Amino acid sequence: MNWDPLWLSYKVATIATILSFIIGVGIATLLSQTRFRGRELVDALVTVPMVMPPTVLGYYVLTAVGKNSWLGQTYESLTGGHIAFSVVGCVIAAFVGSVPLVIKSARSALERVDPTVVQAARTLGASPLRAYLTVQLPLAAPGIAAGVMLAFARALGDFGVTVMVAGSIPGQTQTAALYVYEQVAKQAPAGAMVAVLTATAIFVLYVVNSLGRRSDMRYG
């Protein structure tokens, strides 16, 4: 069995998860800490990739980052490369499906923190930013971590978006999910890789559940 696609998938999923973490927690902070008109609409817009058919999502992504798109051309003028059919494209494909999981979990974890604890920090003289960073965010950490783990699992398994934007180039953009698809279609063995992907997913979900229990204990 050729294991390169699996390493590529782990690499892509790791980068996509880091991006999802940074951007996802940022958006969740905005949604949970501030009130503005259209807040729930923004929430819906950033969550919709979770429930859209992956191929539709893939079409959007291909159109948004393709060679003729504004993003694609900006990227080309900066780096000389292309997003479509590159590892960057794979990362974006994995990111789009996984960032909503971080946003959803982080927002709910942040909103579940007892407001009186945050108020206590404020009355003791902490600035809103300090109260957020040193009290609210740490208390929400297990919930956020669970979301990040789910995002990793989702990123690792993305097929629908990746198949539209990656071009399945062996050794370059052929992720584990694309490889398994190809193996099955050509009636070649795929069992070992399927087993590793399944084991990873079960492990991640196990960790997510453990984190969930910890966060329940915290909230009492």
Next chain:
Amino acid sequence: MIRRRTVVALLLGISLSLVACGTSESKKLQVAAASSLAGAFEALGKAYTAKTGTEVSLILSSSGKLQQQIREGAPYDVFASANLSYLNDLETSGDIAASSVRIYAEGRLALWTKGVEAPADLAALADKKFEHIAIANPEHAPYGTAAREALRSIGLWDSLESRVVRGSNVRQAMQYVESGNAEVALIAHSLALHGGGSFTLVPSAMHKPLQQGIGIVAKTKKTAEAQAFLDFLVSEEGAKILLPYGLSAPN
């Protein structure tokens, strides 16, 4: 409690009736066809429905993928492969009815572009201006396999491989060009003829022959209807419909 039970019963009722609606469609002839046959078989299906009243529903995918599905018992009635060997394998394993397979055309490979003139020959692909060359996945799509064979025949495959992007079938390879992300695609002549843009035929000597075959799925309960569809396809009338797609009987 009673109310909850009523809700569950109602939901069950609704889902079952939806399933029932689904099964009433099984009067259609399910034709699994290679993606390269998209336009040709749509036209063929329409003409056949007009003539006989039997509806034809097309399942388009790469021939390899369809072969795999039929092996796993997919409820298709007819399988039209872009490569005879996929049909022969299924006939050997008993998944395609014995001696039902007919060869009706020889497929051709074409270099296809959109918006610009297609390159004169395959050798032109060495030019770095073709940053991405789209093909169907050569591991399970016959036109992808032929594209790889053709590029190998002129010793270009190894140097081009990193620029070759693979669609999961030949239609997706086309879409890569349509969306402007690949400059050129190696696709079926039948699609290039109706895809707009510009194309150059690849000499058929550069790859193994792409014999277009069709056969009846062994498990079908509609053998007679499936046979009638095959007869229509190889009839003069059928040949007339397929001709504009570059699909004509090999002489």
